[in-house]
Amino acid sequence: MREKITDRNLLFAFFASFLAVIALIFFIYWYTHSELWHEVLLWLYVILAIIAYVSLCFMAEKPAHPHRSLLIIIYFICLATIVLVGLPVQWHIQFAWQALVAFYALYGFAACVFLIYFAKGLRLRLPKDLDYYEKKRGRRL
Amino acid sequence: MIEWVHPGLILIFGAFLIPLFKGKWKQAYLLIPITAALTVVILMLMDVLGNSGTFWHVPFLQYTLILGRVDKLSLCFALIFTLAAFAMLIFALHVESSIEHMAEFFYVGSALGVVFAGDLFTLYFFWEIMAVASLLLIWLRRTDRARRAGFRYFAWHFFGGLCLLGGIIMYVITTGTIEFDYIGLGGVGGLASYFIFVGFILNAAIPPIHGWLPDAYPEATVTGAVFMSAFTTKSAVYILARTFPGTPILMYGGAIMTVYPIFYAVLENNVRRVLGYSLINQVGFMLCGVGIGTPLAICGTVSHAFCHIIYKGLLFMSAGSVIHMTGKEDCTDLGGLYKTMPFTAACCMIAAASISAFPGFSGFTSKSMIISEAADLHYGIVWVLLQLASAGVFHHAGIKVPYFTFFAHDSGIRVKEPPLNMRIGMSILAFFCIFLGVYPKPLYDILPYPVHWEAYTGDHVVGQAQMLMFASLAFYALITSGVYPPEQRKINLDTDWLVRMPGMRFVWFCERPVIAFGNFIDRNVLRLAGVSKSSPHSIELTENLVDKFYHKGLTSTPRAIYKGLEPLKTETGYLPWNLIYILLTFLFFIIIFLLLGVTI
Numbered sequence: 023m024r025e026k027i028t029d030r031n032l033l034f035a036f037f038a039s040f041l042a043v044i045a046l047i048f049f050i051y052w053y054t055h056s057e058l059w060h061e062v063l064l065w066l067y068v069i070l071a072i073i074a075y076v077s078l079c080f081m082a083e084k085p086a087h088p089h090r091s092l093l094i095i096i097y098f099i100c101l102a103t104i105v106l107v108g109l110p111v112q113w114h115i116q117f118a119w120q121a122l123v124a125f126y127a128l129y130g131f132a133a134c135v136f137l138i139y140f141a142k143g144l145r146l147r148l149p150k151d152l153d154y155y156e157k158k159r160g161r162r163l
Numbered sequence: 164m165i166e167w168v169h170p171g172l173i174l175i176f177g178a179f180l181i182p183l184f185k186g187k188w189k190q191a192y193l194l195i196p197i198t199a200a201l202t203v204v205i206l207m208l209m210d211v212l213g214n215s216g217t218f219w220h221v222p223f224l225q226y227t228l229i230l231g232r233v234d235k236l237s238l239c240f241a242l243i244f245t246l247a248a249f250a251m252l253i254f255a256l257h258v259e260s261s262i263e264h265m266a267e268f269f270y271v272g273s274a275l276g277v278v279f280a281g282d283l284f285t286l287y288f289f290w291e292i293m294a295v296a297s298l299l300l301i302w303l304r305r306t307d308r309a310r311r312a313g314f315r316y317f318a319w320h321f322f323g324g325l326c327l328l329g330g331i332i333m334y335v336i337t338t339g340t341i342e343f344d345y346i347g348l349g350g351v352g353g354l355a356s357y358f359i360f361v362g363f364i365l366n367a368a369i370p371p372i373h374g375w376l377p378d379a380y381p382e383a384t385v386t387g388a389v390f391m392s393a394f395t396t397k398s399a400v401y402i403l404a405r406t407f408p409g410t411p412i413l414m415y416g417g418a419i420m421t422v423y424p425i426f427y428a429v430l431e432n433n434v435r436r437v438l439g440y441s442l443i444n445q446v447g448f449m450l451c452g453v454g455i456g457t458p459l460a461i462c463g464t465v466s467h468a469f470c471h472i473i474y475k476g477l478l479f480m481s482a483g484s485v486i487h488m489t490g491k492e493d494c495t496d497l498g499g500l501y502k503t504m505p506f507t508a509a510c511c512m513i514a515a516a517s518i519s520a521f522p523g524f525s526g527f528t529s530k531s532m533i534i535s536e537a538a539d540l541h542y543g544i545v546w547v548l549l550q551l552a553s554a555g556v557f558h559h560a561g562i563k564v565p566y567f568t569f570f571a572h573d574s575g576i577r578v579k580e581p582p583l584n585m586r587i588g589m590s591i592l593a594f595f596c597i598f599l600g601v602y603p604k605p606l607y608d609i610l611p612y613p614v615h616w617e618a619y620t621g622d623h624v625v626g627q628a629q630m631l632m633f634a635s636l637a638f639y640a641l642i643t644s645g646v647y648p649p650e651q652r653k654i655n656l657d658t659d660w661l662v663r664m665p666g667m668r669f670v671w672f673c674e675r676p677v678i679a680f681g682n683f684i685d686r687n688v689l690r691l692a693g694v695s696k697s698s699p700h701s702i703e704l705t706e707n708l709v710d711k712f713y714h715k716g717l718t719s720t721p722r723a724i725y726k727g728l729e730p731l732k733t734e735t736g737y738l739p740w741n742l743i744y745i746l747l748t749f750l751f752f753i754i755i756f757l758l759l760g761v762t763i
Binding site (some may be wrong): 060061064065067068069070071072074075076078079080081082083084085088097100101104105107108111112113114116117124125126127128129130131133134135136137138139140141142143144147148149150152154155158 | 206411425426427429430448496499512516521522523538539541543546554555558561562565566569570571573619620621622624625626627628629630631632634635636637638639641642643646647648651652653654655656663664
């Protein structure tokens with residue numbers, strides 16, 4: 023039985039072929055080690071990150087996007103590829119900690135979690151009612 | 164042959180003709196001065212008009228004012244100021260109010276005046292015009308909150324302006340010259356340099372004297388905020404890069420400045436206030452680059468300022484379009500707008516990707532210079548703070564602003580795209596965001612020092628992309644698990660408290676005890692005068708004479724001018740004509756001073 027061509031299938035087909043292109047170019051680069059293919063790979067990598075960014079915006083929507091589950095799959099495949107392709111990169115080490123495996127990914131994740139928990143802590147003290155200053159002023163003057 | 168034309172003065176004098184036009188003619192006229200200024204700057208860059216040296220020496224008392232100090236640093240800033248102003252003006256073309264356009268022209272013109280100022284008096288003069296013109300852009304929102312925020316904004320800048328003026332006077336007395344270049348903290352100027360420094364960093368909004376920025380910018384008019392996002396802070400960055408490069412306090416202050424506003428931006432509900440905090444965060448990167456002070460860091464600062472003006476303008480434009488169309492500016496009220504405003508949503512996402520230094524967008528090609536220079540010089544703490552801020556800025560400006568405005572929970576609001584001129588303005592800036600991200604070479608060529616910087620190396624791209632995407636993973640994980648703090652209709656305490664609470668008490672002190680004391684003295688002096696009663700008749704005669712001279716003689720001339728101008732008044736009423744009257748007086752004084760300068 024033939025499956026219908028839907029938005030969902032089309033989306034997935036585009037993404038899968040994009041991944042295949044990346045894999046292909048990765049192998050060409052691995053085989054030839056030429057500057058040009060390195061450049062092409064770099065830009066495909068950038069596009070991959072942009073796809074992840076856009077799908078994030080749609081997938082966390084409420085009420086849920088019709089293709090939510092597919093977007094989540096695409097997002098996580100992108101993240102995995104971003105880490106995997108990053109593994110053989112020659113790092114320019116300026117500090118000792120940059121040599122850790124996937125250091126930047128870990129740092130970005132940890133930084134954001136820290137940020138949100140710290141902001142949650144600040145929320146206990148900082149927020150005031152919208153007419154906070156008006157009230158204070160009314161009492162003093 | 165014309166050697167050099169001041170692009171700022173083209174705008175300032177061009178502003179006075181705005182009230183003469185109406186409707187379509189006004190829209191057409193508005194584009195003329197800004198196009199002329201942009202052309203002049205481009206001609207300077209192409210070395211048709213003078214592109215280095217000093218021009219327009221004007222004798223003033225026993226000093227010489229230099230209105231045009233042109234070198235690579237000032238040209239770079241002049242280019243981005245005029246370019247951004249061009250796009251922003253197109254964005255603002257639909258605004259009818261003449262006075263708002265005049266304020267914009269004065270604002271941009273005086274920012275260009277600051278950029279080209281070669282001496283401290285000229286600098287101070289344009290510096291203050293900039294403060295007043297931006298104040299008008301806040302007040303023209305014509306709401307009570309804008310009025311109050313405007314007064315607070317003015318109080319901050321009044322303080323900064325006084326510090327600067329005091330510093331300038333001390334500097335001129337100690338050094339004997341009004342020309343300036345590198346000043347340096349505690350250097351030639353001694354104590355004066357500290358005062359000048361405070362005046363400058365207040366405009367750069369370094370914590371804890373940043374309270375005016377997130378307080379006032381969200382209250383400005385939709386188009387006014389777009390202009391304000393570009394000029395005040397970046398002219399301060401320019402002047403700091405010229406006078407205080409390599410100051411360690413700027414490096415550490417800048418690093419703290421990148422981190423501090425992130426937490427506020429996460430908590431904040433008002434879209435433009437979130438953008439205000441992220442503006443402070445981005446200026447922190449620039450100040451850090453100024454503080455490091457090496458040629459590469461200065462180039463990083465200049466190019467980051469260049470890109471920043473573009474993407475921050477675009478962010479304020481897209482937020483402004485949403486406010487213009489929906490009338491709402493809180494994250495809690497917005498959401499789901501991408502369905503009917505896809506173009507604005509796309510522009511907002513391009514700007515958001517640029518501000519978070521996403522590879523392929525403009526922030527990436529400039530910010531990496533500063534961070535990499537901090538790493539090469541082994542400033543470990545600074546590097547960690549800057550990277551934390553990079554992840555944080557992706558979080559609050561890169562995801563939060565587009566996500567809560569255009570996606571998130573559907574608010575049910577269905578509005579159309581903004582007017583055509585707004586869309587054109589946005590697409591110009593969006594084009595430059597992508598262009599400078601993909602092909603930054605034209606920008607690198609006009610930087611003040613020759614740089615050989617390759618942003619697109621494997622480790623830069625991979626490191627940055629990993630960091631950003633895993634920051635987004637943290638966002639996704641926390642928002643689906645409900646840990647992410649939900650938006651609240653609240654205000655957050657910040658250093659604007661300083662002006663709101665102790666400042667109000669100071670005003671109360673001036674209004675009540677000081678005036679009561681003054682009245683007390685008045686009364687007693689009058690009583691003493693009454694006791695003497697030398698000759699009441701002669702006193703009355705003198706009083707009449709004084710009254711005649713002051714209240715009739717001196718005021719009749721302006722009244723006559725005003726009577727003559729009155730029939731010409733336009734739809735916006737008397738205010739533009741009052742401004743022309745001020746200009747005439749001002750020109751009169753300038754001419755007198757110039758004559759004095761020539762004759763003495």
